[in-house]
């Protein structure tokens with residue numbers, strides 16, 4: 001059904017990479033209805049906020065954002081245009097009908113598992129309906145209902161892109177909303193994932209990050225009748241020609257099985273970087289968090305991974321000030337961080353999420369102690385990150401040049417270990433892998449110099465004259 005894009009779609013995405021993936025797929029679902037994506041909210045006919053519920057006051061922030069965007073609706077109305085407002089994602093899932101009650105300007109509330117139904121929902125809006133809410137967890141998976149990507153040359157999602165393979169979570173860490181907003185664990189069948197990855201490779205994607213809330217719990221039905229884990233799936237995807245790099249996120253320490261560890265040893269396309277959240281270093285706290293692993297389990301696991309892949313860099317998530325956390329528990333966290341050594345990490349103060357078990361615990365940690373602990377932890381993590389980056393100065397590495405830089409003649413790439421690497425390079429190298437020498441290290445980036453443009457097999461320094469304005 002060829003449709004001429006006549007309307008504009010603006011999606012603002014919050015939260016994790018799963019939301020980034022979902023937003024891209026919402027655009028695919030809406031393309032046949034004539035919606036073309038825009039970066040400019042002011043010209044949009046359809047505005048979607050794809051929300052995240054993980055941080056404090058997440059819902060309140062969505063309501064204020066809606067308040068700010070209201071003028072777009074009024075402006076559209078003044079021009080005789082109806083601007084549709086949709087709220088998607090995890091706040092939508094959690095708030096449901098409350099959202100249209102509190103913000104009547106919202107036309108549509110839909111959850112992470114129902115956006116494949118957007119065409120029906122939009123048709124109902126076009127027919128005059130208002131305030132529609134669809135936050136089911138339908139029995140039919142959205143993945144079976146989503147159209148193939150809209151780009152004619154396959155999934156044209158850029159040189160480095162996400163692919164959702166798993167959703168939901170059955171772990172129920174006592175602080176976390178995700179099991180409630182994303183629902184139960186679900187794995188897509190192998191054949192669907194392979195087909196999507198092949199389309200992405202055909203469209204020029206060189207690096208795929210497999211996504212799941214609990215991605216290493218993946219257990220998908222395979223064409224051979226067996227159930228494959230993530231290690232097996234990665235090995236299959238590595239066979240796809242054109243794909244140069246694979247990653248996956250986010251993993252739970254409990255689901256890191258032998259096959260997946262072996263994939264880190266055997267599969268060169270699997271990048272030597274792993275986001276493996278531990279949250280805390282004290283067994284008391286880990287137990288209260290319902291994490292289902294000890295600090296020692298985690299240390300042993302990291303040891304096994306580094307035996308398999310000695311240059312593996314780790315990233316993590318940490319929560320300080322979990323209810324009942326004492327100074328000596330926090331000292332255990334610092335010790336674990338010192339022992340493991342992180343290349344990068346996220347750390348948060350614990351904040352109660354209504355409806356989660358930890359929120360009701362009496363023994364909450366005072367705000368001041370949380371702030372002190374967070375500062376101490378971030379200091380240590382920051383030092384580790386800078387030390388990791390500095391150790392790369394003078395070395396050469398393969399960098400995927402996946403986006404344009406801010407300056408003319410500059411491209412930005414990703415190192416194997418996820419650092420951003422700005423280099424001077426002509427725009428024609430966008431989407432290719434280059435051999436880069438690191439000349440300078442910062443906290444959040446490695447400054448590089450292109451040595452060889454590996455992909456095309458030709459070598460030579462890129463002189464200034466070869467560097468066209470991007």
Ligand code: SAH
Pocket residue numbers: 054175176177178213214250251252277279317318319348349350351352353
């Ligand atoms: N599925 C992933 C990430 C979940 S949310 C995982 O299991 O690791 C991302 C991070 O947000 C978590 O790892 C945790 O560190 C943090 N987080 C989640 N709920 C939180 C809360 N109530 N307070 C503070 N941090 C939280």
Ligand code: SF4
Pocket residue numbers: 169170171172173176177178179213214252
């Ligand atoms: Fe949340 Fe824990 Fe599941 Fe991660 S594993 S999504 S932190 S419940």
Ligand code: F3S
Pocket residue numbers: 014015016017018019051052053054089090177178181182213
């Ligand atoms: Fe946020 Fe939902 Fe992702 S709560 S972190 S957008 S799963």
